[in-house]
Amino acid sequence: MEQEFNLAEELAKQPHLLEVPGNLLMKGGPEDYIGAVLCLRGTLYFKEAHTPLVREALCQCFDEFKRLAEPHLTWLWREEPPEGKPLTTYSDAKPLRDMLASMDEDYPLSFYYTNGKQSNDASAWLFKIFGKSAWEAKIGRNLSVLEFSVPLLYQEQNPLSFLRLFLDFSRRLAPEQGYAGHAFNLSVTNRDNNEPTEAFMAARMPGLDVGTAGLLANIPEFKPTKIKTVSWLTVLDQAHLDLVGGLDALRAQLPSSHFAFYDYGAGVVIQAGAYPYL
Structure with missing residues (x-):
């Protein structure tokens, strides 16, 4: 009898199996760093990132994420920080609450917590905040983004942890929309x-999430009546639910044998199947 394939066992044997060398498909590549890594990633689009209430909610989300990821985190990247250097080792970085407390509401938020050995490595453990400032919110560019991810080996070994995080973060941030599924995290400093590599993989993996959420959030095509995608987990706030006739109408189309619904206060998180698939 053929032995059943055990993904967790195989990933534990070959931990680098899901990593792709940097610049692999560029002229002169590959280069000696991790350019992309396959992971399980969640993305939430929310508002009011400039306010103390939402900034505290982001800190609470990071507190929860650290309970899983802190032993693995190695770097903190920031884009044009008001003080300090853009790159800091995680062990030397100030607490997130302290950094946010010292930032004016008109300063945008940019935090990338990663776990690469090298500072430019793509990282399967990721906590990324892309927050809009008060002045941007006042002119209608108010949609901010939280992204976080875990390694696939961790997901296989702890199948409920990511789901719990996603639901907890949704309740804290009251996002307008969001999703979670497989994705390739790219090097923070060498995304372009x-x-x-991401495009090549996406052509072969129909369930892959692609694109830079922070750049998509406030473009004209990203209208309030649109959602970015559906995935293993999909977030719809009440306004989006109303567009499809309400929760009861949606439930009628999505049988309980295959879909689960979780109320997060501002809307619903829909889970499609017990596990994410590519």
Whole structure:
């Protein structure tokens, strides 16, 4: 009898199996760093990132994430920080609450917590905040993004942990929309050179999430009546639910044998199947 394939066992044997060398599909590549890594990633689109209430909610989300990821975190990247350097080792970084407390509401938020050995490595453990400032919110560019991810080996070994995090973060941030599923995290500092890898993989993996959420959030095509995608987990706030006739109408189309619904206060998180698939 053929032995059943055990993904967790195989990933434990070959931990680098899901990593792709940097600049792999670029002229002169590959280069000696991790350009992309396959992971399970969640994305939430929310508002009011400039307010103390939402900034505290982000800190609470990071507190929960750290309970799983802190032993693995190695770097903190920031884009044009008001003080300090853009790159800091995680062990030397100030607490997130302290950094946010010192930032004016008109300063945008940009935090990338990663776990690469090298600072430019793509990282399966990721906690990323892309928050809009008060002045941007006042002119209608108010949609901010939280992204977080875990390694696939961790997901296989702890199948409920990510789901619990996603639901907890949704309740804290009251997002307008969001999703979670497989994705390739790219190098924070070399995204452009590794987007061809993401595109190549996406053509072969129909369930893969692609694109830079922070850049998509406030473009004209990203209208309030649209959602970015559906995935293993999909977030719809009440306004989006109303567009499809309400929760009862949606439930009628999505049988309970295959879908689960979780109320997060501002709307619903829909789970499609017990596990994410590519």
